[in-house]
Amino acid sequence: MPTNNNLKMEVKNLDLWYDTKQAIKKVNMPVYENKITAIIGPSGCGKSTLLRCMNRMNDIIDKCRVEGEIVLDSKNVYSKNYDVFELRKRVGMVFQKPNPFPKSIYENIAYAPRIHGIKNKKKLDRIVEQCLKDAFIWEEVEDRLEQSAMGLSGGQQQRLCIARALSIEPDIILMDEPCSALDPIATAKIEDLMRILVKDYTVVIVTHNMQQAARVSDFTAYMYLGELIEFGKTKQIFENPKEELTEKYITGRFG
Amino acid sequence: MKSLDQISKDSVTSSRVDIKKIKEKSIKYLLFISSITAIIVIFSIIIFLLKDAIPLFDIVNLWDFLAGGRWNPTGKIPLYGTFSLIVGTLMVTLGAMVIAIPLSIGSAIFISEIASEKIRSFIKPAIELLAGIPSVVYGFFGLIILTDWLRVTFDQPTGESLIAGSILLGIMAIPTITSVAEDAINAVPRHYKEGSLALGATRWQTISKVIAPSALSGITAAIILGIGRAVGETMAVMMVCGNPPYGLIPEPLWDVFTPVKTLTATLGIEMGEVAFLSNHYHALFGIAILLLSITFIINISATVILDRLKQKHVASGQDKKKKKRKKFFSKDIQRKIVSIIKPLLILFALYILYLMFNLVMTAVIVISIILITFAYKKIDEKKREKVAFGGLFACIIVILTFLGIILFYIISNGIGALSWEFLTQEPSDAGVAGGIFPAIIGTLYLVAGAIAIALPIGVGAATYLVEYTREGKVTKIIRTGADLLNGTPSIVFGLFGFAFLVLALGFGRSLIAGQITLAFMIIPIIIRTTEEALKSVPQSMREGSFALGATRWQTISKVVLPPAAPGVITGAILGIGRAAGETAPLLFTAAAFSGIIPGSLFDPVNSLPYHLFVLSTNIPGSKVNQAGTALVLLILVLGLYLIAIIIRNYYQKTMKW
Numbered sequence: 001m002p003t004n005n006n007l008k009m010e011v012k013n014l015d016l017w018y019d020t021k022q023a024i025k026k027v028n029m030p031v032y033e034n035k036i037t038a039i040i041g042p043s044g045c046g047k048s049t050l051l052r053c054m055n056r057m058n059d060i061i062d063k064c065r066v067e068g069e070i071v072l073d074s075k076n077v078y079s080k081n082y083d084v085f086e087l088r089k090r091v092g093m094v095f096q097k098p099n100p101f102p103k104s105i106y107e108n109i110a111y112a113p114r115i116h117g118i119k120n121k122k123k124l125d126r127i128v129e130q131c132l133k134d135a136f137i138w139e140e141v142e143d144r145l146e147q148s149a150m151g152l153s154g155g156q157q158q159r160l161c162i163a164r165a166l167s168i169e170p171d172i173i174l175m176d177e178p179c180s181a182l183d184p185i186a187t188a189k190i191e192d193l194m195r196i197l198v199k200d201y202t203v204v205i206v207t208h209n210m211q212q213a214a215r216v217s218d219f220t221a222y223m224y225l226g227e228l229i230e231f232g233k234t235k236q237i238f239e240n241p242k243e244e245l246t247e248k249y250i251t252g253r254f255g
Numbered sequence: 256m257k258s259l260d261q262i263s264k265d266s267v268t269s270s271r272v273d274i275k276k277i278k279e280k281s282i283k284y285l286l287f288i289s290s291i292t293a294i295i296v297i298f299s300i301i302i303f304l305l306k307d308a309i310p311l312f313d314i315v316n317l318w319d320f321l322a323g324g325r326w327n328p329t330g331k332i333p334l335y336g337t338f339s340l341i342v343g344t345l346m347v348t349l350g351a352m353v354i355a356i357p358l359s360i361g362s363a364i365f366i367s368e369i370a371s372e373k374i375r376s377f378i379k380p381a382i383e384l385l386a387g388i389p390s391v392v393y394g395f396f397g398l399i400i401l402t403d404w405l406r407v408t409f410d411q412p413t414g415e416s417l418i419a420g421s422i423l424l425g426i427m428a429i430p431t432i433t434s435v436a437e438d439a440i441n442a443v444p445r446h447y448k449e450g451s452l453a454l455g456a457t458r459w460q461t462i463s464k465v466i467a468p469s470a471l472s473g474i475t476a477a478i479i480l481g482i483g484r485a486v487g488e489t490m491a492v493m494m495v496c497g498n499p500p501y502g503l504i505p506e507p508l509w510d511v512f513t514p515v516k517t518l519t520a521t522l523g524i525e526m527g528e529v530a531f532l533s534n535h536y537h538a539l540f541g542i543a544i545l546l547l548s549i550t551f552i553i554n555i556s557a558t559v560i561l562d563r564l565k566q567k568h569v570a571s572g573q574d575k576k577k578k579k580r581k582k583f584f585s586k587d588i589q590r591k592i593v594s595i596i597k598p599l600l601i602l603f604a605l606y607i608l609y610l611m612f613n614l615v616m617t618a619v620i621v622i623s624i625i626l627i628t629f630a631y632k633k634i635d636e637k638k639r640e641k642v643a644f645g646g647l648f649a650c651i652i653v654i655l656t657f658l659g660i661i662l663f664y665i666i667s668n669g670i671g672a673l674s675w676e677f678l679t680q681e682p683s684d685a686g687v688a689g690g691i692f693p694a695i696i697g698t699l700y701l702v703a704g705a706i707a708i709a710l711p712i713g714v715g716a717a718t719y720l721v722e723y724t725r726e727g728k729v730t731k732i733i734r735t736g737a738d739l740l741n742g743t744p745s746i747v748f749g750l751f752g753f754a755f756l757v758l759a760l761g762f763g764r765s766l767i768a769g770q771i772t773l774a775f776m777i778i779p780i781i782i783r784t785t786e787e788a789l790k791s792v793p794q795s796m797r798e799g800s801f802a803l804g805a806t807r808w809q810t811i812s813k814v815v816l817p818p819a820a821p822g823v824i825t826g827a828i829l830g831i832g833r834a835a836g837e838t839a840p841l842l843f844t845a846a847a848f849s850g851i852i853p854g855s856l857f858d859p860v861n862s863l864p865y866h867l868f869v870l871s872t873n874i875p876g877s878k879v880n881q882a883g884t885a886l887v888l889l890i891l892v893l894g895l896y897l898i899a900i901i902i903r904n905y906y907q908k909t910m911k912w
Binding site: 055060062085087088089093099100101102103111112115116164165167168 | 371372444446447448449450451452453454455456457460464465468469636637
């Protein structure tokens with residue numbers, strides 16, 4: 001690997017079980033700073049599960065057990081005294097289905113800064129505006145900030161959710177198939193947004209869509225049946241895969 | 256040319272098809288008729304009550320009836336003012352809500368968001384048991400334990416008071432509010448919760464800032480239904496509130512130790528001894544209409560709120576077409592209004608505190624509230640979460656303690672009276688000695704008749720609603736009818752049964768009048784549980800059957816109903832439990848405090864709840880037999896509830912589509 005890639009997060013020997021079923025098997029994977037890392041693979045291969053380990057969202061699932069480490073800035077996020085709320089403040093997440101709260105557009109963005117202790121109205125206004133601008137949705141909503149977020153289109157809702165994730169000033173943004181519920185135009189907007197965001201943030205995206213991974217990502221990880229089959233630069237994975245399984249998948253022979 | 260053989264085959268099949276068609280049609284009509292029973296009953300109730308209430312307004316006008324402060328229909332100058340009774344009802348209900356709302360919502364949140372699967376599977380049935388305890392048993396508990404405790408602890412002349420009624424009604428309303436609120440919280444989409452947690456919010460922040468606000472309208476509906484439950488309750492309030500004869504408005508209003516008389520209690524006490532077709536008689540029907548109107552308003556508003564909620568969750572995300580509701584006030588003005596009202600409210604609360612206690616006490620309360628909020632703001636989120644979860648857990652503990660105390664007293668008092676003789680002998684010496692055999696048999700007769708009538712009608716109605724119609728106006732009207740029937744106070748059923756079955760149909764006070772009245776009461780329960788059971792059968796099963804050429808009824812009877820049977824049975828058992836514990840509807844339709852087992856459907860009948868009611872209110876010296884009767888009734892009803900819960904839980908676990 002070239003030396004200009006700084007390691008931001010590293011998954012080390014990660015195993016995960018849902019009850020008795022093992023969903024992730026001994027996965028090792030780096031996440032580089034200010035790069036987009038895409039995780040691809042067929043349905044049920046554990047890619048979303050792996051992503052949800054990175055901000056410990058799997059904690060809320062009953063009977064889910066994790067072994068191994070995920071190291072963020074040289075600290076294991078699965079160690080006992082690691083503050084999970086602090087982790088989620090540093091690792092934001094955008095979900096598959098846009099999930100704005102049933103509140104106004106303004107309140108959706110102000111929610112997280114408020115719960116993390118910002119009370120000053122002017123400061124909140126500034127954060128809301130900045131986040132909406134960063135997510136390229138400000139112009140579409142600036143005159144209706146008090147209206148319900150539920151009235152936005154799917155693509156707008158998803159950009160709102162991205163803006164919401166930015167409101168906690170995270171280091172890393174996790175995206176779990178963020179475009180799977182959107183039309184092609186909305187998808188293109190989100191992809192452009194990702195390329196811009198990656199200048200300031202580290203992005204990990206799970207996607208079902210191989211073209212999307214090829215278009216936007218710097219690194220690609222291919223998973224199959226809970227195992228990480230191959231990790232490398234996106235160009236190399238798509239043009240010259242080392243593993244036979246990877247090649248079969250990206251050439252569409254199964255998946 | 257067709258061969259003869261072929262022709263005969265054709266004719267056979269075509270006549271078979273005709274028979275099939277006729278059968279299908281007649282079944283459909285039959286089910287339709289059962290589905291509109293609830294509406295017919297509701298309308299009959301209104302008509303029969305109105306018919307007997309209207310003559311009253313020849314002698315008093317509506318205003319004097321509603322606003323007149325004194326209720327004395329048997330006085331030299333009869334007075335028909337129900338204002339004090341209305342205030343009594345409202346105050347008892349208000350007190351009940353002060354107790355029930357925080358406990359219920361706290362426990363609903365605890366059950367749906369915090370409790371583990373194991374704890375949940377223990378707490379939920381416990382709260383459902385609270386719903387299963389018959390109201391006359393609550394009343395009995397209130398009479399012998401609660402009022403006594405209040406009298407001694409607070410050094411009052413009597414414990415039979417507003418506060419006693421409020422405590423009992425509060426406990427009785429808890430299961431209603433908890434279960435509806437819990438449904439509302441569970442209906443909040445899971446992804447709201449994930450969205451909040453992913454932003455680094457604690458679980459308590461997520462609950463208080465995202466989940467609870469999203470569930471707010473459902474929680475409101477839960478509270479409204481709880482109010483409805485409290486307003487309509489008769490036996491418990493009648494037994495513990497003191498019932499001053501002319502009605503009494505507490506003076507001052509917050510003197511919770513004043514005895515009060517509620518609307519329902521007035522009906523329960525006076526209907527039995529009123530002269531037929533006298534002005535007093537008409538006035539009581541006037542009260543029944545008043546009560547019915549109040550509960551109608553309550554139930555309809557809850558239904559409207561819950562309906563809107565359902566639509567919101569279905570349409571969320573794509574409601575762009577929805578008309579923007581014009582807001583009467585802009586946000587800024589709203590904020591200004593709030594900022595003016597807030598200090599006024601605080602001043603008012605301080606004034607009330609000052610009046611209730613004194614200056615020092617008020618100061619102590621205010622300072623402690625300020626200190627607590629200050630401390631709460633000081634501590635960090637994780638400690639706040641612990642405090643909040645502790646509070647929610649405390650709600651559960653308080654509720655379980657209520658249940659424990661009630662069960663403990665009923666069991667420990669009653670266990671001594673239980674014996675083979677008690678169960679199998681007739682009462683002697685006005686119930687002071689002897690057993691309760693006729694009451695047990697009477698209860699069985701009543702319940703058997705009620706379920707025999709209600710089960711086919713209820714299942715038929717639910718089948719029609721789920722299988723034969725699309726969701727639309729018709730189903731909405733039918734469901735509203737069932738909801739209204741469900742929310743109608745039991746004492747109103749009693750008056751209706753009296754006017755319709757006892758008088759108009761000439762049944763007299765009889766077993767059959769009691770059976771039919773109880774059947775009307777439990778039809779809504781059976782409709783609702785059957786509907787749920789039918790809906791849980793996946794559509795693909797029906798399609799599979801239709802694709803094989805089966806008719807609708809064949810599909811329903813062979814494919815849909817068998818897997819739904821456990822749900823239907825659960826509903827039937829819940830209905831039986833409800834019918835077995837009811838007293839108020841039987842007071843004027845069937846009940847007789849006698850040791851005789853009815854020989855025909857037209858004889859009056861004793862029942863366990865009625866026996867308990869008469870013993871504990873009218874027969875001094877029957878303590879032992881009261882406690883024994885209460886225990887037998889409790890075991891019978893809770894036993895039925897437990898069986899229903901077990902069946903339901905078993906099938907919920909094993910049925911996987």
